[in-house]
Amino acid sequence: MCCNFGIEYLNLIQNTIVSMKVHELFRFCVEFLRSRGVETPKTDTELIFSHFLKISRVEIYTGRDSEIPRREYKKIMKAIFRRSQQEPTEYIIGYKYFWGNKFEIRKGVLIPRFDTESLIYQAKKLCNRPKYILDIGTGAGIIGITLKTIFKDSYVVLVDISDDILNLAERNAKNILGELRDVELVKADVYEGIWEKIGWGKFDLIISNPPYISRDDFLNLPSSVKAEPHEALYGGVSGNNFFLKIADKIDKFLSRKGKVILEVGDELQAEKVKQIFRWKGFRNFITFRDMNGKVRGVVIFNF
Numbered sequence: 001m002c003c004n005f006g007i008e009y010l011n012l013i014q015n016t017i018v019s020m021k022v023h024e025l026f027r028f029c030v031e032f033l034r035s036r037g038v039e040t041p042k043t044d045t046e047l048i049f050s051h052f053l054k055i056s057r058v059e060i061y062t063g064r065d066s067e068i069p070r071r072e073y074k075k076i077m078k079a080i081f082r083r084s085q086q087e088p089t090e091y092i093i094g095y096k097y098f099w100g101n102k103f104e105i106r107k108g109v110l111i112p113r114f115d116t117e118s119l120i121y122q123a124k125k126l127c128n129r130p131k132y133i134l135d136i137g138t139g140a141g142i143i144g145i146t147l148k149t150i151f152k153d154s155y156v157v158l159v160d161i162s163d164d165i166l167n168l169a170e171r172n173a174k175n176i177l178g179e180l181r182d183v184e185l186v187k188a189d190v191y192e193g194i195w196e197k198i199g200w201g202k203f204d205l206i207i208s209n210p211p212y213i214s215r216d217d218f219l220n221l222p223s224s225v226k227a228e229p230h231e232a233l234y235g236g237v238s239g240n241n242f243f244l245k246i247a248d249k250i251d252k253f254l255s256r257k258g259k260v261i262l263e264v265g266d267e268l269q270a271e272k273v274k275q276i277f278r279w280k281g282f283r284n285f286i287t288f289r290d291m292n293g294k295v296r297g298v299v300i301f302n303f
Ligand SMILES: C[S@@+](CC[C@H](N)C(=O)[O-])C[C@H]1O[C@@H](n2cnc3c(N)ncnc32)[C@H](O)[C@@H]1O
Pocket: 110, 111, 112, 113, 116, 136, 137, 138, 139, 140, 141, 142, 143, 159, 160, 161, 162, 165, 188, 189, 190, 209, 210, 211, 212, 231, 232, 233
């Protein structure tokens, strides 16, 4: 009922309005999204306007009195309607910035979070020119590709379980790095299949933002997050399945002086991860926070 009203109303204004100024349509869209329960209506409207009008977010305000061309007006209204139905903005515009680079995103791939930049920051701070880097569960490739831009002499292996997702990561790698020298994309179930593709070798840095949401937390996720792929989020009943899998063969894949950097959901999970790696004989851990001050990951090493 609510959504039908939305379509009719949008069609009505689309067919009747001859011209509209940026600030008029902007105000309407923010209010429309707010009335539909979208949590960040202003930011989403800014991203949609900026994308379809091909202007920066600041220019939305400095060019507030410009007329919106009819073609762009239709595209914006269609996008706003999709957003009002809880489709994530990044799937609508098709990209997300991470560590200053533009990554292509589409439905079926986890939308990169700024919180994950804290893993890059730790790697930059603690790793001394790692030669071999493994990014497990690469998704759009944000972690591995970003590390390759920082550690230019490294050999980076990006692993995911899905061919489709790896194709997207490969496109991002080509767009951002320019070429695929010393970058391998491997379809693997955590470690299974890596050596078959690249040959035997150990890694100086194993890094991952694995699926880590528990069954109970999954049920309580907001609907816009549930629009993201289940296999990118769900980490088993306890949420810790992937940490166990990564720890299981760590001695075979991590070099003697190597480090492991893992994203976690909260402090409790960080403690659990430390416990899992203690069972494997590790003794050194650094728990780190994201820019909002929330525990976001653990660095694990043994020297
Ligand atoms: C939480 S997402 C992280 C994506 C990206 N690294 C990021 O930080 O935005 C987890 C990723 O792990 C992948 N994945 C799920 N199960 C896997 C498995 N068994 N082996 C390897 N990758 C897996 C999913 O396809 C998804 O892309």
